[in-house]
Amino acid sequence: xxxxxxxxxxxxTEMGQEVTLRCKPISGHNSLFWYRQTMMRGxxxxxxxxxxxxxxxxxxxxxxxxxxxxxxxxxTLKIQPSxxxxxxxxxxxxSFAWGGVAGDYEQFFGPGTRLTVL
Amino acid sequence: GNSVxxxxxxxxxxxxxxxxxxxxxxxxxxxxxxxxxxxxxxxxQLLLKATKADxxxxxxxxxxxxxxxxxxFHLEKGSVxxxxxxxxxxxxRTGTGxxNLFFGTGTRLTVIx
Numbered sequence: 001x002x003x004x005x006x007x008x009x010x011x012x013t014e015m016g017q018e019v020t021l022r023c024k025p026i027s028g029h030n031s032l033f034w035y036r037q038t039m040m041r042g043x044x045x046x047x048x049x050x051x052x053x054x055x056x057x058x059x060x061x062x063x064x065x066x067x068x069x070x071x072x073x074x075x076t077l078k079i080q081p082s083x084x085x086x087x088x089x090x091x092x093x094x095s096f097a098w099g100g101v102a103g104d105y106e107q108f109f110g111p112g113t114r115l116t117v118l
Numbered sequence: 119g120n121s122v123x124x125x126x127x128x129x130x131x132x133x134x135x136x137x138x139x140x141x142x143x144x145x146x147x148x149x150x151x152x153x154x155x156x157x158x159x160x161x162x163q164l165l166l167k168a169t170k171a172d173x174x175x176x177x178x179x180x181x182x183x184x185x186x187x188x189x190x191f192h193l194e195k196g197s198v199x200x201x202x203x204x205x206x207x208x209x210x211r212t213g214t215g216x217x218n219l220f221f222g223t224g225t226r227l228t229v230i231x
Contacts, residue, residue, distance in 0.1 A: 004161070091162070106167075
């Protein structure tokens, strides 16, 4: 298996531009997570999906951030408009959970997208 | 609420030294506990886990014991190698039906030859 795939690996953009980060989870996994990692705040959960449905988006910073999962094999995290304080590494992770009940499972992380907003 | 507190780094050790990274937690219910490792330029990888009190997780020479009485899950290794240099994250999952993990802030370990 190729693991969790994220694209792009690096993104440099200017303030005010729209940024779209992409994630392909491991085939067969039914939970998908978006995290943000910064030096100041560490690793923060932004949102997670079960069976393509957003379950908890309380970590999304503000309305400029949105995430979608149109099918089991693809998810996007969009920032519009972007700001310099959005600069961070964004990780996508996936896992398999039995029937929505928490089980003894592992989250598999992608390599991350390093976003720089100038 | 749910939270994880890790010892602050960075930690610098000589090769073959003994490693301890402290982790304590606050959680509702009966959490599962995890240690993840992040090597430079990579995503996090599961290192070990424990799902109930007194369980010991172990992998690659690392160990951690789930101590309910002290709400701790300290990571240990008897003899570190240069290749162990990474950032280590302690995490918990509450097991209440939610799938999300709560991570500590991470501890950077550097092992020098």
